[in-house]
Amino acid sequence: xxxxxxxVGRPNVGKSTLFNRLLRKSRAITHDLPGVTRxxxxxxxxxxxxxxxxxxxxxxxxxxEATPELSKDFEDEIFEQAREAINEAHAILFVVDGKQxxxxxxxxxxxxxxxxxxxxxxxxxxxDSHEVAAQGTAEFHALGLPVFPVSAAHGYNxxxxxEKVRRFV
Ligand code: GDP
Ligand code: MG
Numbered sequence: 001x002x003x004x005x006x007x008v009g010r011p012n013v014g015k016s017t018l019f020n021r022l023l024r025k026s027r028a029i030t031h032d033l034p035g036v037t038r039x040x041x042x043x044x045x046x047x048x049x050x051x052x053x054x055x056x057x058x059x060x061x062x063x064x065e066a067t068p069e070l071s072k073d074f075e076d077e078i079f080e081q082a083r084e085a086i087n088e089a090h091a092i093l094f095v096v097d098g099k100q101x102x103x104x105x106x107x108x109x110x111x112x113x114x115x116x117x118x119x120x121x122x123x124x125x126x127x128d129s130h131e132v133a134a135q136g137t138a139e140f141h142a143l144g145l146p147v148f149p150v151s152a153a154h155g156y157n158x159x160x161x162x163e164k165v166r167r168f169v
Contacts, residue, residue, distance in 0.1 A: 003052045003169050006085040009095035010105045014125040017152035019056040047166040057085045091119040091168055098124040098136030110143040119168045122147045128154045
């Protein structure tokens with residue numbers, strides 16, 4: 001069994017985009033593990049000499065269903081998924097949206113993540129260039145967790161994220 005690194009965070013922050021980018025670069029193959037819910041997608045990652053399973057938790061909703069106005073049931077479902085992913089993970093990549101800024105759901109999710117006591121890095125995604133990095137990340141320092149700006153779509157800081165993940169798995 002490889003160590004597991006889980007991507008968690010609310011819908012539309014860019015978890016799946018990050019998942020694909022991190023896997024592609026390490027030429028990993030996605031696969032299903034027996035006995036795990038099919039809602040989570042696993043991909044084997046190799047970064048240097050470090051090997052782990054990266055988990056994308058976004059699969060529980062169709063992207064078209066992900067709206068900012070979340071129903072209570074939908075929120076519960078997200079939290080159940082996140083809880084399970086956090087429980088089985090060795091380390092957590094908590095993804096937030098640096099364009100949209102902090103949401104109450106982020107604060108709740110951060111609380112779960114903190115309570116797990118596991119190594120965690122807050123990836124502030126959609127920070128599409130160096131110029132907006134400080135501005136995009138500023139308010140997320142309030143979560144009391146290590147914060148790192150990144151752009152899954154444009155590749156900003158992805159190399160640095162790989163280096164950091166390698167060291168914290
Ligand atoms: P998930 O629901 O958390 O898995 O989010 P997705 O990976 O599906 O991405 C949600 C939306 O955000 C999509 O339209 C992506 O193209 C967009 N997105 C993802 N990463 C970035 C980024 O780094 N910058 C910008 N501007 N958009 C992004
Ligand atoms: Mg997704």
